[in-house]
Amino acid sequence: MKKITFIYLIFCSILLISSCAKQKKSEIVLDFWQFWTDPKVKPTLIDIINDFEKENPDIKIKLTDLTWSEGHDKIVVAFASGTTPDVLELGSDWVPEFSSQDVLLDVTGEAEKIQNDFLMWEPATYQSRIYGFPWVLDTRVLFYNKDLMEKVGLDPEKPPLTWDELLSYCKKINHLKPQAYGFGANSAERHRLYKKFLPFFWGNGGEILSEDRKSSEVNSAAGKEALEFYKKLTEQGTIDNQRMLDESFKQGKIGFLISGGWLLNDIQKNLPDLKFGVCLIPKPEKGVFSSFAGGEFLVISNKCKNPDSAKKFIQYLIKKENSLKLCKAIGSAIPSAKGSELDPYYQNNKNLLVFQEQLRYSQTSPAVPQWVYIEEIIEKAVERVMYDKKTPSQALDEAKVEIDKILK
Known part of the structure; x- marks a missing residue:
């Protein structure tokens, strides 16, 4: 009887192991x-x-x-x-x-x-x-430091609405450097810099590609004007990577910064006493509000x-x-x-x-297979202008030639 019971237990164990193996196999x-x-x-x-x-x-x-x-x-x-x-x-x-x-x-x-x-x-x-x-x-919006605005005689409850206002406000705060800078501009970080330039480009009526997507229009008059303005902004502030720009803004060292929800979340949770605001990215006098979606x-x-x-x-x-x-x-x-x-x-x-x-x-980037390479060309063009290696006209003319080659 004991022998039969032992054999039965072994048989049950085999069935259980087999069942578990099947269950694991089916996972x-x-x-x-x-x-x-x-x-x-x-x-x-x-x-x-x-x-x-x-x-x-x-x-x-x-x-x-x-x-x-x-x-x-x-x-x-x-x-x-x-x-x-x-x-x-x-x-x-x-x-x-x-x-x-x-x-x-x-x-x-x-x-x-x-x-x-x-x-x-x-x-x-x-x-x-x-x-x-x-x-x-x-999307991205414009963050602004209310204390810095007030310090230079600006109304902290009236953020800039236009390009001219933004540039003027940045100049005033930039006089405080090195304690504070007017504008926080992104350095040449992949997949970031173009998202900060395109709001100005689109807002001024710029189009990256032609309607049939076969050629680039990045070097239009509207595009060159936008890059010229962006260059002026970078001259009234500091250039750094996104992480350092966000940190500087939280420390009250940057007046205006284009950033995203990660920064808003961080400030609201960890810096409740920071006097800041967010607003739409300013538009040109005859343009429209825009940002990267x-x-x-x-x-x-x-x-x-x-x-x-x-x-x-x-x-x-x-x-x-x-x-x-x-x-x-x-x-x-x-x-x-x-x-x-x-x-x-x-x-x-x-x-x-x-x-x-x-x-x-906001707008999305053109839905074309070559986009990741097009964005890199745009970022390099902006970078060359920021660091005085090319004029906006030269940089965007060259960018158009490069983009057109990719689109062929």
Whole structure:
């Protein structure tokens, strides 16, 4: 009898081990590459992912962090070597590049079912097919230090509305240097500098590409005038990388700075006594308000072995309630899901309302596959002017020639 019982227990153990092995084998693991590395933001993303895994116990998410300075190159290498993750976060200005290379999964069918519920599908649309889902949107505004304005005799409750006012105010504060600088200008950081110049370029009526997208118009009179103005701004302040500019602004050392929601969130949480404001980026006398409209998109590699699970994961992330959680951790970002702006989080914060207003005036970069290389050319042109290596006319004329070569 003991022998039979022993054999029975062994048999049950084998069945249990076999069952567990099958369960583990059936578990789906999705590799997800993303850019939310900020310690104030990433925990919220992890919480959302954990909730997804609880609702979908057969799917596990393997998270990999990327940086904006190196992420693009790593993604290019991954696609070239066939080692791509299942799901990727891409900036709105990168999506057209990869959509055109036949490396992303066509999600047109799924996207069309929810298209009316979300904003900004243009960057993910290539040749009338959709290759990604919009996740969160954001823009840049002008931050200003009220104490510095008051110190030089300016009304701290009346920020500049026009180019002339902005330049005049920056000159006054710049007289305080080295204790304080008028304007904070970005140095040659990849994927950043062009986002600070284009608001002036677009606001003055500049167009980067022709309507048929076959040639560049970056060297138009409007474009050259905008770069001339931007050069004057940089002369009335300091030039540094974004992190150092943000730090200097928080320390009360910069009067005016174009920045984003990350800075607003940091100030509101950690520097409640800092007297600052945000406003629309000033426009030229006969121009319009403008800024760069950025967005984060979620895409699927066409090598993904579990596309249905990947789609389920993405649709969970972009759900309004989940993307709202993430955006509240980010600061000023807003979900692509329509109606999100009505959430009390945005309506009860006057600074966030400025971001929402600025977003209405903002533009996305042209949705062309070559954009990431075009932006680099524009950044180099701006950099050469900032450091007195070229005049605005020379720099943009040369940029046009380079961009036209890329577009051929």
